Amino acid sequence: MQNRQIGQRTVSAIGLGGMPMSIEGRPDRDRSVATIHAALDSGVTFIDSADAYHLHADEVGHNESLIAEALGSWGGDRDDVLVATKSGHLRPGDGSWTLDGSPEYLKEAAKASLSRLGGDAIGLHQFHRPDPDVPYAESVGALADLLDEGVIRMAGVSNASADQIREALEVLGGRLVSVQNQFSPSFRSSEPELRLCDELGVAFLPWSPLGGITNAAELTPSLSAFAEVAEAHDVSPQQVTIAWLLAKSPVVIPIPGSSRPETAQASAVAGDLTLTADELAALDAAG
Numbered sequence: 001m002q003n004r005q006i007g008q009r010t011v012s013a014i015g016l017g018g019m020p021m022s023i024e025g026r027p028d029r030d031r032s033v034a035t036i037h038a039a040l041d042s043g044v045t046f047i048d049s050a051d052a053y054h055l056h057a058d059e060v061g062h063n064e065s066l067i068a069e070a071l072g073s074w075g076g077d078r079d080d081v082l083v084a085t086k087s088g089h090l091r092p093g094d095g096s097w098t099l100d101g102s103p104e105y106l107k108e109a110a111k112a113s114l115s116r117l118g119g120d121a122i123g124l125h126q127f128h129r130p131d132p133d134v135p136y137a138e139s140v141g142a143l144a145d146l147l148d149e150g151v152i153r154m155a156g157v158s159n160a161s162a163d164q165i166r167e168a169l170e171v172l173g174g175r176l177v178s179v180q181n182q183f184s185p186s187f188r189s190s191e192p193e194l195r196l197c198d199e200l201g202v203a204f205l206p207w208s209p210l211g212g213i214t215n216a217a218e219l220t221p222s223l224s225a226f227a228e229v230a231e232a233h234d235v236s237p238q239q240v241t242i243a244w245l246l247a248k249s250p251v252v253i254p255i256p257g258s259s260r261p262e263t264a265q266a267s268a269v270a271g272d273l274t275l276t277a278d279e280l281a282a283l284d285a286a287g
């Protein structure tokens with residue numbers, strides 16, 4: 001497994017996205033724990049979560065608790081593993097996702113996340129999504145306060161435009177370490193934010209890198225270039241996608257979601273795949 005940086009922290013170049021284990025269609029707890037263990041045993045040292053990864057209204061933090069449980073029962077060194085979470089999204093239990101970016105809410109939510117994850121501080125806390133009812137600087141200001149108070153060790157933002165990334169960097173006094181935006185073969189509109197992160201040396205964490213939970217198995221059949229390169233290397237199109245993302249910039253750390261040990265393992269070994277310049281150009285052009 002190659003390594004990459006999030007702030008001063010070295011993590012595996014490929015992370016694990018926790019969402020499929022806690023929302024609609026989630027597996028039972030034993031399979032989820034086995035999935036997290038499979039990723040960790042394959043060298044993954046970065047797991048992405050959020051307090052809003054749950055299904056019913058009364059189980060906020062389902063995914064954070066699951067990750068804490070899996071780390072507790074794992075035989076390896078949990079101190080090597082960086083768990084990132086987020087706040088700012090809520091799930092009232094009717095299938096919808098709502099927003100609260102008020103500083104008061106974000107601070108309370110982070111403290112609740114810390115109590116579920118355990119330890120002295122949250123390794124990486126990310127503002128989940130801009131709330132149009134709250135000035136962006138006020139929401140990100142809550143992360144600055146949480147850093148100052150020692151509740152969180154590192155701060156990131158998600159679903160941010162280039163202007164919001166620059167604003168977050170300023171509000172945090174340069175302490176922005178990560179940006180998590182949607183990016184996949186079929187969704188490339190965050191390329192400017194990826195390039196900005198590359199310039200700034202800020203980690204870029206593509207979410208739904210395989211096209212999302214419902215599309216990942218097919219991986220957009222229209223993008224035949226991914227299937228052709230996969231066939232040439234005797235790997236899956238999903239593994240080609242992860243290798244293509246890694247090649248975009250040294251700041252990119254894909255976080256493919258999994259709900260099965262098999263997919264967690266398959267994603268973790270995708271970093272071993274090296275694509276030629278011609279292949280990368282063909283994949284870039286296939287968007």
Ligand SMILES: NC(=O)c1ccc[n+]([C@@H]2O[C@H](COP(=O)([O-])OP(=O)(O)OC[C@H]3O[C@@H](n4cnc5c(N)ncnc54)[C@H](OP(=O)(O)O)[C@@H]3O)[C@@H](O)[C@H]2O)c1
Nearest residue numbers: 017018019207208209210211212216238256257259260263
């Ligand atoms: N910041 C945000 O707003 C935001 C939004 C969405 C997601 N996220 C984060 O990003 C993570 C990834 O996104 P996502 O889970 O929505 O979508 P995704 O990673 O594009 O796709 C997830 C699906 O891919 C399948 N998969 C994973 N690795 C595979 C492989 N090597 N071969 C074949 N199939 C594979 C999994 O199947 P199985 O279920 O069968 O294992 C899983 O259901 C989430 O888990 C979450 O942490 C963040």
